[in-house]
Amino acid sequence: MEQRARYDFKAIEARWQQDWAARDLFRTRLDAGRPSFYYLDMFPYPSGHLHMGHLRNYTIGDVISRYHVMRGENVLHPMGWDAFGLPAENAAIKHQTHPDPWTRRCIEQMHEQLNMLGISFDWDREVNTSSPDYYRWTQWLFLRFFEAGLVGRQEAAINWCPSCATVLANEQVLKDGTCERCSALVAKKRLEQWFYKTTAYAQRLLDDIDQLDDWPDAVRTMQRNWIGRSEGFQFAWPVVGSELSFEVFTTRIDTVYGVTFMVLAPEHPLVEQLVAGQPQEAAVKAFVQQVLGGDQFARQAADAPKEGVFTGAFARHPLTGAEVPIWLANYVMMDYGTGAIMAVPAHDERDFAFATKYQIPVVPVILPEGETVDGVGLPYLGDGVQANSGPYNGLPNRPAMVKMAEDLESAGTGQRTVNFRLRDWCLSRQRYWGCPIPVIYCPACGVVPVPDDHLPVLLPTDVAFTGEGNPIASSATFRQTTCPHCGAAAQRETDTMDTFVDSSWYFLRYASQPADSAFDRAELDRWMPVAQYVGGIEHATMHLIYARFFTKVLYDLGLVGCQEPFARLFTQGMVTKEAWWCDAEKKWYTAAEQLDAAGRTPQGHATERIVKKMSKSIGNVVAPESICDSYGADTGRCYILFVGPPEAEAEWQDEGVSGVHRFLTRLWRCLVPPAGAWLPDWRAQLTDLDEPARAVRRKLHQTIERITSGIERFALNTSVAALMELVNVVLPFVEQRIGSSATLADRAVYSEAAEVTALLLSPFAPHLADEIWAATGHHGSTYEATWPVADATVAKAARVTVVVQVNGKVRARLEVEAGVDEAAVRAAAAELGPVVAALAEQPVRKAIWVPGKLLNLVT
């Protein structure tokens, strides 16, 4: 009868999920006197399909959350949906559905898939950024930013597909600069757009990175570089023979006497006026078209050919009065600095390459110590002494830089400035499926914000999804409105917000969801800042900077009490899987069985094995549902943790899953069926244990230590391995000793092991843990129990292995009492054959002793 019993994961998981739901087990506990712990996962875009990245993220989170609950804390562990965005709009065009019901259906599906995994989310706090009761408050926050002067309008370029007559996202533009849908050449178009003034917070965003001690250094470094503070000098260059001038920013004012040409970015606003009616006009316009149409990354490559065109205009050097030609070039970017540079070919690699190509003079003005103007190797990028620099000749360039800046400043020619690489955040999107920007354009009053009591500005439903233009503008009712000020006919803004706006404050809405405000301050004070945030490394800069920016603004407005939203951050790696690319057939193969032993296709073509992020386009996707179906959620959860360190990329291997399933099966077999051996008062019976029984207890208590510290350190892969090792010790003990004739002492050891294992397993495989819990006579769930504490005395090994090295090479191993001293080990080592042979009668010059571990004899 026992023979036929099986680990029926389907019945076990269904039973416990039902039990947890019936008892509302995961509702956020708010007991007074317990510490609060806010655990946050990055919420998903509801594609309708849970993927392995989600499984990984939410399993990590569930382990952390459940652990903290068992440690006696009040834990906030919410989930929601980043539900606005491009895919729903694309689906609307493709399937002629409306994004709203489509998104709701997707959410329902994913909700079910998440429940199947047994994650301990408090669904009472679910948020959906695309629902009016959420985006109403996104709009409300926009208005607060507006009042604070932190929203503005500027011109910015967008990708415009002339054939689709629509704006394209960067990812919709292919590498060759064509539209992914119709292959037409994509143009750049300038539009007035809304911006959040992130640059106003650049310095604080940078400074406060120092406080984020519990963030990965890699993320902090990436953010510092993203913000990109640089100190330099900004000054105007007048255009010869005109009233025009343009601003230039440089970090190398010491090289200003070496300027031999000026460069404007092709998209610089001055370009049109400079060339209007000039002979160069046609050539310049053609060049601008060519650069802006191309791949913008390729444009930034240092080895990309430097291309440029002379405008025919000249600028006057503010110090020497010389006339300097003004060029356009592909290597100057409009979005950094002022979009214009003073070019110093002698001391800048890119300027040098450009000057060489177009035969522009090169004038060295910084010389290395002891070098002459004629002898210096160019371009010279290092420090040195000023030359060709008028009154500054002979000065070392560093102090010269300071002096020149001071002199220019006092002469009224420009000023020292700090420049940030960070740009203002363009939040306008010419799309339907986003949060409408709550602004009205009145012919008389101008830009008028929608009053708070008119919120939400709802997305219209009478729209057509044709793939042309912004669907919102096709609504007969949306755009026309009246001015809230004067009542005259006016027009609504049809742009919607970037979805990063929605995700910049969702963590505040989780803490409380009042109907009449965005959030409740008292609840924010209870939970914020987030104690632990976990999500993909791909969000290291953008999302995490935007959310920090929002929090700082809301702090300044008195709406939240903390300046940083996320106290501790952990970034998980992606989930990848192997696939084989056949270059001859231009085709992916996803199963090794399709290929022969040499990796050739049925058509005989060679393939290349590539490990890539799971994606639909390759077809190397494994759905968490299929794993739940054939192995169970507990197996899926343990496997995704076991596969590798959470911060690293994880390669999914189908064969690996069965190994983890086998482990859970063994665990079940070991601890569930022999439940008759359970002794409720096992603590009293742990006396007179023989060595095998003591070994089981030792391993058990060592495992408590390992898993506790493993969870604290996010070493979840080794925590699962520790559970496996434990089972490898407990199972033989159970099989040999726990039968009808088991002694009281053995039953006590078994009982302790069963109870503690259930608790240790609980965060990882909660269904099986509760099954063991029930089988050993407990009521309720391990979720309600207390995390075990290791007994250090029991965990301590009685004997240790000491390695004996001669000159750093291992020659022997000694098994000795723990706590043995150096003298004893040296004496024992001197008797060992291999050690004696290795010493070859040479005197021991020095001995290195690492207590309990290693003895190294140096001759």
Added chain:
RNA sequence: GCCGAGGUGGCGGAAUUGGUAGACGCGCUGGAUUCAGGAUCCAGUGGCCAUUAUGGUUGUGCGGGUUCGAGUCCCGCCCUCGGCACCA
């Protein structure tokens, strides 16, 4: 290109602070059980050389260095992955 991360057996990975390289799992090999397949169990498993239970030697992307001792620290290369502002 710029910024960030990583490279350890046939494979995924382990190795708190420089101290036994390869835990745990997959795969593979041999054996047990089974009508069969599967499942399960036992033993072995980095390479090379030898073989008497055993031993020697080599080994953490490549080339140098520091150290009694380096996967770990330093210098220089190569390769792979993530982000680069309208994917989220």
